[in-house]
Each structure stands twice: as C-alpha cells, then as structure tokens.
Amino acid sequence: MSHIPQRFSHRRTLWLIGSLAGGVGLHGCTQSVTSSSSSPQSQPLVSGVNPWPGYSGHYVALQKGFF
Numbered sequence: 001m002s003h004i005p006q007r008f009s010h011r012r013t014l015w016l017i018g019s020l021a022g023g024v025g026l027h028g029c030t031q032s033v034t035s036s037s038s039s040p041q042s043q044p045l046v047s048g049v050n051p052w053p054g055y056s057g058h059y060v061a062l063q064k065g066f067f
Contacts, residue, residue: 047062047067
C-alpha cells in the first residue's frame with residue numbers, strides 16, 4: 001500500500017476554514033454605497049416581538065416614541 005502525503009493537516013485546514021469564515025463575516029460588516037434616492041430615515045421601522053413579560057421594555061419604548 002502506498003501512502004499519499006497530506007498537504008494540509010487537520011489543524012491547518014481548520015485555521016483556513018476559520019480564516020475564510022472570519023473574512024466573509026468582516027466583509028459583511030462594511031457599508032455599501034447605494035444610489036437609491038430614499039434615505040434610511042424615510043423608511044418606517046417594522047418591529048415584531050414575542051408577548052413574553054421580559055419584553056415589556058420594548059412595549060414601553062414603543063409607547064414613548066423611541067422607535
């Protein structure tokens with residue numbers, strides 16, 4: 001039986017995959033320039049919540065006009 005040498009060890013492969021995932025994640029954080037005429041301030045904010053008592057602060061903020 002012949003042994004085929006591995007180019008990448010398991011550790012190096014995991015580093016490569018992690019680096020690629022991190023790079024894609026950081027690229028997603030960049031701002032994109034759009035040529036749209038509508039500004040983000042003119043669009044309404046749509047919010048959906050679960051009726052759990054812990055989200056009561058969200059309802060208070062909606063009533064006070066914070067959103």
